[in-house]
Amino acid sequence: MSTLQITDLQVSVDTEDGPKEILKGVTLTIDSGETHAIMGPNGSGKSTLAYSIAGHPKYTITGGSVTLDGEDVLAMSVDERARAGLFLAMQYPVEVPGVSVANFLRTAKTAIDGEAPKLRTWVKDVNGALEKLNLDSSFSARSVNEGFSGGEKKRHEIAQLELLDPKVAILDETDSGLDIDALKVVSEGVNRFREREGKGVLLITHYTRILRYIQPDRVHVFVDGKVAESGGPELADKLEAEGYESYLGASV
Amino acid sequence: MTVTDAAAEQTADAVASALEVDHVESHLHPVSSFDLADxxxxxxxxxxxxxxPLKRLAGALDDAPDDTDALTVETIGDASYVVGTLAPGQHPRGAALVPDDRASALASRHAPEAVHVRVPADTELDEPIGHRLTGAAGKRSHRHTVIEAGTHSRATYVLDHRGSGVHAGNVEVVVGDGADLTVVTLQxxxxxxxxxxxxxxxxxxxxxxRHIAVTFGGSVVRTSSNVHYAGPGGxxxxxxxYFADAGQHFEHRLFVDHNAPRTKSNVVYxxxxxxxxxxxxxxxxxLIRKVAEGIETYEENRNLVLTDGCQADSVPNLEIETGEIExxxxxxxxxxFDDEQLFYLRSRGVSDEESRRLVLHGFFQDxxxxxGLPELEEKLTAAVEDELARNVAGKVL
Incomplete structure (x- = not known):
């Protein structure tokens, strides 16, 4: 049983014109076994929320708190957050030339677990995870994200999710840029993760399309740096029909 | 000869001279000479x-012969390809290398017996051959090595420098038609x-x-690695x-003289x-000469600066005398370090220090x-890992 608790989170970034407030008091509780979808228009601060929780140095926390099972996440370094059980599937995964996927995955797994995985089972696990995401075995010899297609990058992120097995996964627009087949493969990966005991998912998306494959427990509409409305899965249907316009009108 | 022929010849001479076929005024093409006075x-x-840093060269440019027992030489691999020695001017010594700086002129002058390595035509060697040189502290040594790869031969020659002292070394390489030669030089x-x-x-x-230079150690290491062509298609x-630590000066100078058509060069440091x-x-x-039509060249240098107080100079020069190239x-x-790369790795639980090591590992592994020589790749990977373990581990960057 684990809980990611975000309370009144306020975040700013440095711009040429001084600090700019992006998150204006975000409160969310993700309990294990729950999937929360955060939906919102471009520029509403969805990705800022994801990267702030992961600890990207670009963002300055100006108020509020984030805890994982009561532990202060904001006091942790980036890698400590990951070792504590947080995982961020990135919208734009970064290329690391010369570092093979195999080396990267083993290094990450060793760091997360505090010990090197047993070689025999690990190779099987990696090949299995890649195969389930339609990535062939030559994939593990390639450099991390280098020359990957958009779909391969996203599938590689989800392979990491399954192998690193965090407590809470934050998926930042994992669905963007995917064709329908890739979207299904990625969604199946996320659903396999959700079926495991006690996992929480924070699914950030611009589109309702992915919610046909990943059924959320809660849907939050994110506008102008805060949650404008929360509800059950039916809220996604409303957004599908009406779009974000009513929220944008209200916020002006 | 008719008048017309003579006129045509004159015109041809005039054209040749206008085209500067034989001579190029360029600082990329220094005056070559065996004479130290030049x-x-x-x-x-x-x-x-x-x-x-001339003051730190410890007399490397002084005109003085070898000290006794300055260099210990071991043979790597099959010694039967070391076929003898060559006096100055004794073919093929001088076929490729005419000194174009003082260091090279000294190495030539004070190495009366060049080591002659010869791989016969059509011979393919699976195992590398080469020499390991170990310099003695405080002693001066010179060496001239001639490596001759016969037509359609295939071989790898490794020159491994270690130890101490002051060393001036020439390596003269003659790659025969259709041959495939790799020269690896480890500093x-x-x-x-x-x-x-x-x-x-x-x-x-x-x-x-293929010339592969790896420089990890030394106070001042300056190498000039040059290539020109004996015919088209080369x-x-x-x-x-290279990995320079505090106080080390590593200087790699390269010169590719595209003096023949349809030749290729690719430089990555x-x-x-x-x-x-x-x-x-x-x-x-x-340098791409007028005659060098249809050539293809690319050069690349990337430096990763890990701490304050370092300086990396990187000067690519491209001189093009014909536009008719590929x-x-x-x-x-x-x-x-790229902050986004480090963030990505750290977001997977990898510590800051380990992330830096991984990025560096990848930087060189790339x-x-x-x-393409598995054995050498493994050896270099191990050497890089060793360097990383010694230098990046345990230090706050």
């Missing part, structure tokens, strides 16, 4: 010496060693030449990797710098995997 002691203001000197070296290769018709690849006054210099000169380009980048 290479006076540099002041440091010369273009080819301005980056080199793994002790911290007080001084090394000035010139590696000059002439690449035959449709031949392939392909040269010059790869280098990657280096890391760390610590006070760690200094690297990379000079990548490429392609010519260069790239140079000197940067610190080059090592281009070598």
């Amino acid at each position: 290479h006076p002691m540099p002041t440091g203001r010369e273009e080819i010496w301005r980056f080199t 793994d000197w002790d911290d007080d060693a001084v090394h000035v070296g010139t590696h000059e290769a002439v690449v035959g018709r449709d031949a392939r030449y 392909d040269a690849e010059l790869l280098g990797l 990657k280096g890391a710098l760390q610590g006070e006054r760690a200094r690297t210099v990379w000079i990548g000169n490429v 392609g010519a380009g260069h790239a140079s980048a000197t940067a610190r 080059l090592i995997r281009k070598i």
Whole structure:
């Protein structure tokens, strides 16, 4: 049983014109076994929320708190957050030339677990995870994200999710840029993760399309740096029909 | 000869002279000579010496012969390809290398017996051959090596430098038509060693030449690795990797002279710098002569600066005298760690220090995997890991 608790989170970034407030008091509780979808228009601060929780140095926390099972996440370094059980599937995964996927995955797994995985089972696990995401075995010899297609990058992120097995996964627009087949493969990966005991998912998306494959427990509409409305899965249907316009009108 | 013929010949001469077929006024193409008098002691203001810390050369440019027992030489691999010695002017010594700086002129002058390595025509060697040189502290040594790869032969020659002292070395390489030769030069000197070296290769018709320079150790290491061609279709690849620590000066100078049509060259050098006054210099000169139509060249230098107090100079020079080419380009980048790369790795639980090590590992691995010789790749990977473990582990960057 684990809980990611975000309370009144306020975040700013440095711009040429001084600090700019992006998150204006975000409160969310993700309990294990729950999937929360955060939906919102471009520029509403969805990705800022994801990267702030992961600890990207670009963002300055100006108020509020984030805890994982009561532990202060904001006091942790980036890698400590990951070792504590947080995982961020990135919208734009970064290329690391010369570092093979195999080396990267083993290094990450060793760091997360505090010990090197047993070689025999690990190779099987990696090949299995890649195969389930339609990535062939030559994939593990390639450099991390280098020359990957958009779909391969996203599938590689989800392979990491399954192998690193965090407590809470934050998926930042994992669905963007995917064709329908890739979207299904990625969604199946996320659903396999959700079926495991006690996992929480924070699914950030611009589109309702992915919610046909990943059924959320809660849907939050994110506008102008805060949650404008929360509800059950039916809220996604409303957004599908009406779009974000009513929220944008209200916020002006 | 008719008047018309004579006129035509005159016209041809005039055209040849206008085209500067034989002579190119270019600082990329220095005057070559065996005569030491043509290479006076540099002041440091010369273009080819301005980056080199002359005061730290420990007399490497003095006109003085070898000290006794200055160099211990071991043979790597099958010694039967070391076929003898060559006096100055004794063919093929001088076929490729005519000194174009003082260091090279000295190495030639004070090496009356050049080591002659010869791989016969059509011979393919699966195992590398080579020499391991170990310099003695405080002693001066010179060496001239001639490597001759016969037509359609295939071989790898390794020159492994270690130990200490002051060393001036020439490596003269004649790659026969259709041959495939790889020369690997490792500079793994002790911290007080001084090394000035010139590696000059002439690449035959449709031949392939690969030169791989690895510099990890030494106080001052300056190598000039040059290539020209004996005919069309030659392909040269010059790869280098280096890791300079506090106080070390590593200078890699390259010159590819595209003097024949449809030749190719590809230069990739990657280096890391760390610590006070760690200094690297990379000079990548490429000359494309008028005659060199249809050639293709690319040169690239990337430096990763790990700490404050380092300096990396990177100077690509491209001189083009014909536009009738397939392609010519260069790239140079000197940067610190990429924050986004580190964030990505750390977001997977990998510590800051381990992330830096992984990025550095990848930075070099990206080059090592281009070598295509599994055994050497493994050895270099191990050497890089060793360097990383010694230098990056346990230090706050």
